Amino acid sequence: MKNKLIAEIFKDIAEILEIKGENFFKIRAYEKAAQSIESLSDDIEIFVNRDTLKDINGIGKDLEEKIREIVSTGKLKYLEELKKDIPEGLIEMLNVPGIGPKTAKLLYEKLDIQDVVMLERMAHAGKIKDLPGMGKKTEENILTGIDLFKKGRERLDLKTATDVAYNIITQLKKLKEVKNINPAGSLRRMKETVRDIDILISSNKPQEIMDAFTELPEVKDTIAKGLTKSSVLTKDNIQVDLRVVDELSYGAALMYFTGSKEHNIKLRQLAIKRGLKLNEYGIFKGEKKIAGKTEEEMYKILDLLYIEPELREDKGEFEASLKDTLPDLIKIEDIKGDLHMHSTWSDGGSSIEEMILKSRELGYEYVAITDHSQGLKIAGGLNVHELDLKRKEIEKLNKKYKDIKILFGTEVDIDSEGNLDYPDNVLREMDIVVAAIHAGFKQSVAIITKRIISACQNKYVNIIAHPTGRLWGSRNEYDIDFGEVFKAARDTNTALEINSFPQRLDLNDINTRMAKEAGVKIVINTDSHIAQHLEMMKFGVAVARRAWLEKKDVLNTMSFSNLKLKGK
């Protein structure tokens, strides 16, 4: 599967061409092609073999050749050549806020600055302010940008972003000048990580709002302040952008600031085709505004059905909207139970009863208590004797709480050879079996794939948990052959998990969508280790929505009587 590699190569090319000052539209062509290939749900080699590369949006004669070269050799001569002209550090410099291709080029040509380290040194030495078009203020901004770059190289996880955004929204909501307020940007699209936080307000008193915003107690620095747009940096170095528009433009602005960029470009192209102009204030026919108050009317004028924010990535939502085949996305209320959680029996921090009380609060019909298995000593895995005691406790609780069904389960370890950590006669006695990999992450694709497939083939395994093992910020996902895993999961009626933990979100949106298309059943779990964690379910549901999942695609939207777990 070389889709990702090709997309990365095209993106690198685009960045180098930017610095070289190449034709803007040529650069866009590479970016667009990268985006197209990234969002393909099939292996690019299928297109190569069928000779249908040109059917992919944004791929013409030239890029077709380049794709063929990458698929057969694993690299691209053109990129290798380009890299000779431009030091690698220069590309990294583009990630410093305030440094764009033109500035990077200028700094490289005039001062031979080749990376962020040199950039910082020159700025400190006061060498930059004397360059043409630069000045004292720019030099200071570059230094601030470098600080941001160093601290903020990582993106925020969805939970942190949600917490920060709603804290600010709650405070601003109290202002009487605020009419409407919403999160926008990638947070509203519920991307798994968010770089900065966008908030949109409608009001006819923007000055008061901007003043209040920049004076919030969380704010450390004001980066920009105007009447329609202000940006601040919080004490935790999180950038928050606030836009204020009048009420008649709120829908247009919400649409525009929600993005994605690719979705917006497509919207504007559709407007142009109809002889209209679309911007953040509305849709215009000549001088006359014909829509703008709500997103719904904006889409309607473009002959589109309303598109949910999570789908706005230009990954097929326009075509589906035109054909009326948009999915009826799963909602948090559809979730009837959580099938992966821990208790004090293994490495959890809450008792089974505490987990049950919280689950009842969330309105669940059933839950599964799936503590670790015996081999996972570090996580307090249960031996067979302890399993018996735990089962008795669950039986007791099932009698005490008649309104929720408590399943006796385990998260059984898949060892480095692909064997399960309990024998079949133990697994057979469980109400539900979740299997997962906890070690051997560095094995080859073939071996890890085989381990997962053999777990699927066990007739008592119902779910594969966190299938790619990534822990955002500390561990990359391990490579698996998704095609093979999906096939095995589908054929053995094994569900693949979306783990709702903000550091996991595994499967991610792209893999989940591929799994759905391959006919695999998905289950959304929290993997909670304390009762509070059960609330993370909304983040897993967000991944599912971004993956176009409907209620029927997800195992734990079924009522208990319809669960139909294999081996039971």
Added chain:
DNA sequence: GCCGTTTTCGGCCCGACTGTTTTCAGTCG
């Protein structure tokens, strides 16, 4: 570099804010 129900050549999304400029380029989203 791609693409075509105005076009196989000449287009390719749009506007706010900043800083260094006397009218605008660069960056960002």
